[in-house]
Amino acid sequence: MGKMHIKVTVNGKQHELLAEPRELLIHVLREELGITGPHIGCETSHCGACTVDMDGKSVKSCTVFAAQANGANITTIEGLGNPDGLHVLQQMFKEHHGLQCGFCTPGMITRAYRFLQENPDPTEEEVRFGMAGNLCRCTGYQNIVKAILAAAAEMNAAKEAAQ
Amino acid sequence: MNEMTPPKTERAEALKGLGSSRKRVEDARFTQGKGNYVDDLKLPGMLFGDFVRSPYAHARVKSINADKAKALPGVVAVLTAADLAPLNLHWMPTLAGDKQMVLADGKVLFQGQEVAFVVAEDRYIAADAVELVEVEYEELPVVVDPFKAQADDAPVLREDLEGKMEGAHGARRHHNHIFTWEQGDKDATESVLGSADVVAEEMIYYHRTHPCPLETCGCVASMDKVNGKLTVHGTFQAPHAVRTVASLISGIAEHNIRIISPDIGGGFGNKVGVYPGYICSIVASIVTGVPVKWIEDRMENLMATAFARDYWMQGKISATKDGKITGLWCHTTADHGAFDACADPSKFPAGFMNICTGSYDIPTAYLAVDGVYTNKAPGGVAYRCSFRVTEAAYFIERMIEVLAIKLGMDAAELRAKNFIRKDQFPYQSALGWEYDSGDYHTAWEKALKAVDYDGLRKEQAERVEAFKRGETRKLLGIGLTHFTEIVGAGPVKNCDILGLGMFDSCEIRIHPTGSAIARLGTISQGQGHATTFAQILASEIGLPADDITIEEGDTDTAPYGLGTYGSRSTPVAGAATAMAGRKIRAKAQMIAAYLLEVHDDDVEWDVDRFVVKGAPERFKTMKEIAFASYNQAIPGVEPGLEAVSYYDPPNMTYPFGAYICVMEIDADTGEHEIRQFYALDDCGTRINPMIIEGQVHGGATEGYAIAMGQEIAYDDMGNVKTGTLMDFFLPTAWETPHYTTDHTVTPSPHHPIGAKGVGESPNVGSVPAFSNAVHDAFRAFGLVQSHMPHDQWRIWTVARDLGLHG
Numbered sequence: 001m002g003k004m005h006i007k008v009t010v011n012g013k014q015h016e017l018l019a020e021p022r023e024l025l026i027h028v029l030r031e032e033l034g035i036t037g038p039h040i041g042c043e044t045s046h047c048g049a050c051t052v053d054m055d056g057k058s059v060k061s062c063t064v065f066a067a068q069a070n071g072a073n074i075t076t077i078e079g080l081g082n083p084d085g086l087h088v089l090q091q092m093f094k095e096h097h098g099l100q101c102g103f104c105t106p107g108m109i110t111r112a113y114r115f116l117q118e119n120p121d122p123t124e125e126e127v128r129f130g131m132a133g134n135l136c137r138c139t140g141y142q143n144i145v146k147a148i149l150a151a152a153a154e155m156n157a158a159k160e161a162a163q
Numbered sequence: 164m165n166e167m168t169p170p171k172t173e174r175a176e177a178l179k180g181l182g183s184s185r186k187r188v189e190d191a192r193f194t195q196g197k198g199n200y201v202d203d204l205k206l207p208g209m210l211f212g213d214f215v216r217s218p219y220a221h222a223r224v225k226s227i228n229a230d231k232a233k234a235l236p237g238v239v240a241v242l243t244a245a246d247l248a249p250l251n252l253h254w255m256p257t258l259a260g261d262k263q264m265v266l267a268d269g270k271v272l273f274q275g276q277e278v279a280f281v282v283a284e285d286r287y288i289a290a291d292a293v294e295l296v297e298v299e300y301e302e303l304p305v306v307v308d309p310f311k312a313q314a315d316d317a318p319v320l321r322e323d324l325e326g327k328m329e330g331a332h333g334a335r336r337h338h339n340h341i342f343t344w345e346q347g348d349k350d351a352t353e354s355v356l357g358s359a360d361v362v363a364e365e366m367i368y369y370h371r372t373h374p375c376p377l378e379t380c381g382c383v384a385s386m387d388k389v390n391g392k393l394t395v396h397g398t399f400q401a402p403h404a405v406r407t408v409a410s411l412i413s414g415i416a417e418h419n420i421r422i423i424s425p426d427i428g429g430g431f432g433n434k435v436g437v438y439p440g441y442i443c444s445i446v447a448s449i450v451t452g453v454p455v456k457w458i459e460d461r462m463e464n465l466m467a468t469a470f471a472r473d474y475w476m477q478g479k480i481s482a483t484k485d486g487k488i489t490g491l492w493c494h495t496t497a498d499h500g501a502f503d504a505c506a507d508p509s510k511f512p513a514g515f516m517n518i519c520t521g522s523y524d525i526p527t528a529y530l531a532v533d534g535v536y537t538n539k540a541p542g543g544v545a546y547r548c549s550f551r552v553t554e555a556a557y558f559i560e561r562m563i564e565v566l567a568i569k570l571g572m573d574a575a576e577l578r579a580k581n582f583i584r585k586d587q588f589p590y591q592s593a594l595g596w597e598y599d600s601g602d603y604h605t606a607w608e609k610a611l612k613a614v615d616y617d618g619l620r621k622e623q624a625e626r627v628e629a630f631k632r633g634e635t636r637k638l639l640g641i642g643l644t645h646f647t648e649i650v651g652a653g654p655v656k657n658c659d660i661l662g663l664g665m666f667d668s669c670e671i672r673i674h675p676t677g678s679a680i681a682r683l684g685t686i687s688q689g690q691g692h693a694t695t696f697a698q699i700l701a702s703e704i705g706l707p708a709d710d711i712t713i714e715e716g717d718t719d720t721a722p723y724g725l726g727t728y729g730s731r732s733t734p735v736a737g738a739a740t741a742m743a744g745r746k747i748r749a750k751a752q753m754i755a756a757y758l759l760e761v762h763d764d765d766v767e768w769d770v771d772r773f774v775v776k777g778a779p780e781r782f783k784t785m786k787e788i789a790f791a792s793y794n795q796a797i798p799g800v801e802p803g804l805e806a807v808s809y810y811d812p813p814n815m816t817y818p819f820g821a822y823i824c825v826m827e828i829d830a831d832t833g834e835h836e837i838r839q840f841y842a843l844d845d846c847g848t849r850i851n852p853m854i855i856e857g858q859v860h861g862g863a864t865e866g867y868a869i870a871m872g873q874e875i876a877y878d879d880m881g882n883v884k885t886g887t888l889m890d891f892f893l894p895t896a897w898e899t900p901h902y903t904t905d906h907t908v909t910p911s912p913h914h915p916i917g918a919k920g921v922g923e924s925p926n927v928g929s930v931p932a933f934s935n936a937v938h939d940a941f942r943a944f945g946l947v948q949s950h951m952p953h954d955q956w957r958i959w960t961v962a963r964d965l966g967l968h969g
Contacts, residue, residue: 027286036200039200042460099194100857127896135888135893136377137375139861140864141899142902
């Protein structure tokens, strides 16, 4: 099968690679680029374990062709923190016990990262609706919701302090 | 006391030991995407394996032609049963004493069964090659109903067993019969039922479902032909047992096998068993000389690996007119699918189903379980429960409700009237268990008060009247449950798996500078062992939990243990941890006495140090003792500070709880809304309240899914109708209820720290709570029993059949 030439920026770093037209973004990320934070849980876009941020949108990378990501700017869980430490969402997930086995966590936090930009001051109900594309089998979501609300409060307080 | 010494409470708090809601040490990795799950592993030259699976539930395999697949560039091998037969690996033993085809040997017995194993350079080529393998089938009659499977003219499923009327668990009485397991006194129970004031009878069905962890099963097998060592990384809840089984069936010496369970993305019982994918990957690695990875996809996971439940439980319960229970009878038809691949202790073919007298003082009882083969996937694993305890709890908690209806009694009152009283512990149950401790009445009263039970009943009665007047279409259900579990398998005298006693272990090494590493025979799958086991140890040896590393899952380094399932980690490995810690402390006491120049008996333990009795200003901290153990020549004492404990528990532990669910149901649409879910758990001594609460949320959400929609359903042809997450219900954050947690503390008298285990309680307790709420909503209109899962369609059907749609 002929391969396609793809340029993609992942977590701020540019990559050029060859991929078959049918190759999925999740496989390119995990197997070509060694970015194993996003996971594969269902391969049918139900579970959200493979969620990454692509050009400002949450996408499930198990149902995106690598070719569709040509020219895109992608952020995965690995790109959320910075050299100074964890992203506030990562901190709040730990603080509020928002994870157990950790398998859904990268997708969950990556989705929450985008969700809080779409809706910086959500209600609990809005968090539950906005996160409904990401499944967790361990936590029952209650502490995930708590963590996201706490992160929103922190981020808003930081914004206010900066103004 | 020395002025410099902080007070006891302050020092104890600094240790972050028992009772501390210590944040999890695992989370720094997991929140940054730095977990290390099996599919993250990439070894040089690694190949990918993938299965050709049967589209039929029952068929003869006439031929397999792999020529086209083998001709595809990038395909390295295609294995069939014929290739495995010379190694005697075309069949494998199951944990339940049966055997199972690794690859189809002459016929297939369930849809999704493994037929051939393709090995290729990447997963895309492997998937292409799977499509190119030509298999010719001849369809055979299918039986998916365990009752029809026992008819005289039912098709013979297991031709390999033809004529063998003695199975692993006694006599077989039909070609599709596996075993009969009886407990209790049949004659006495029938006599009590025959002369009782009141007898309620009902068929309680706990449908087939699946643990469905978010990470599917998989492995990477790597045979190093230079040193003859086989290393298998995989999703194993019991790595040591896997090593022994692998050695026994492959003939590779056990010291040449290294099993590694890396981070595991949830298990819930799905990852206890040994699957054909593991065997095929190992064989493929031996054949090719390079590592072979096999990761099942979600459809394969739901179709082929380890279903749970599928118990048809016919029950009779008798009582006096005023509601004192006198007897319980249960006959269960257990659908095991095509092979008996349950993961129960060997002597318990129906697990601990004989805990089905529940929380009640039932003087006479009888249980019989018949295991049956059908054309469905094998399994029968304990989905977040101790072996068959969920089935037992659901059975008794439904039967109590059915009896309450028959008696015209309030179901809460009926329960309270029949609870085993606090003064009856240790309590000998009619079906053979000795309950270690409990205080059911206290928990029950606390729960009823917390939800304002009387107020709820009043509101419900008003709602029924309003409904009858046509003022509302919504009904109110109050789902009650008081469950008792039996976990922590278990005493070696009666608990083993394939002859391996179900003890567990902990090995501790204290480093010279006063930090430590402890290794255990268990393996975390999200329970937070690295956090909580360090807490147990911190309290035992007086070193901060933050300075203690916990390591599990590598059979080359960890002590032998039977793994993590059946809520056994805290009851068994947690006990081993405490006992190993006490050995450390005993040696530390000798070292401290030597350093303080007093007799061993003249020092006493004080949180994190030994002090001279009556002279608290003279002490040696554990940190000082640790260093001394490495640099002082102490007469009669070996250098170093290490200990190991293999703990054989004297009894199981019996966690219990009271759960109450308040549910609104729309009679016209069948939709439900959980208004309140209250969960009171008594798991004995509480190690980390934050983690306990998280376990309760998660287990209750699994229970919510099971009760309200999740099932593995088959059509009459044996086609799996729920093979993807589109059809198999996993709740999202949107529909998942909000939980209120609560607790009482009744320590286990035989566990070193009094802990009982909690991970599975919420699955066991919540399923009947949700189900009872549905039933209770319709009680006023005559509903006695309807089968789970209570999805919208089924609830609507109940309302329709009760004539509520006008």
